[in-house]
Amino acid sequence: MTNNNLIEATKNYVRATLKDAEGGHDWFHTLRVFNNSLLISKGENVNSLVVALGALLHDIADSKFHDGDDTIGPKMAREFLFKYNVDSLVIEHVINIIENISFNKSLEKCEKFTSPELDVVQDADRLDAIGAIGIARCFNYGGFKNRKLFDPSIKPNMNMTKEEYKKSTAPTINHFYEKLLLLSDKMNTKTGKRIAKQRHQFMELYLDQFYAEWDGKK
Secondary structure (H helix, E strand, C coil), rough: CCCCHHHHHHHHHHHHCCCCCCCHHHHHHHHHHHHHHHHHCCCCCCCHHHHHHHHHCCCCCCCHHCCCCCCCCHHHHHHHHCCCCCCCHHCCCCCCCHHHHHHHHHHHHCCCCHHHHHHHHHHHHHHHHHHHHHHHHHHHHHHHHHCCCCCCCCCCCCCHHHHHHCCCCHHHHHHHHHHHHHHHCCCCCCCHHHHHHHHHHHHHHHHHHHHHHHHCCC
């Protein structure tokens, strides 16, 4: 099987698996991350197959929708890739990307896996969490979890542990401060940093407008 055929088979698998997923973590999110990864890869020295497979499989079973179990996604990805006789080194690299891509992983105080391919896919995933689409995804998930839009009495928690982050039920606006506005400074690649800067500025403008409307000033 050629790499192109493997990538097409992976797309079909992910599309079918995520057909009923929550709107912010569905096939279209994966496709945007895949396309962002291809764009960022142009400026990086990376294994393009690992990047493509890592991007396509990174959210195959997000732990948020599996009672916090972050072992399901890697297991599903491994079984899929093994079925297609993918090289074992490629499989392990893709699994490492899936296991280390999430923002909550950065809240752990331990040695972490690193690679240029992870840098690319992580930037691509983080870009989809900010800007106009990031705002839409944020409120879509907040609605999915029946969270408040905003509550001035509940302040953002800027020092959460990984477990506190995963269990948080705070209003959606808090998520901007607890994660989204932090991502621009966490980008790994030159292209990721460039795109993130504009999307970050858009979120700041959005929040200014939100508070002005909330307080009846505009």
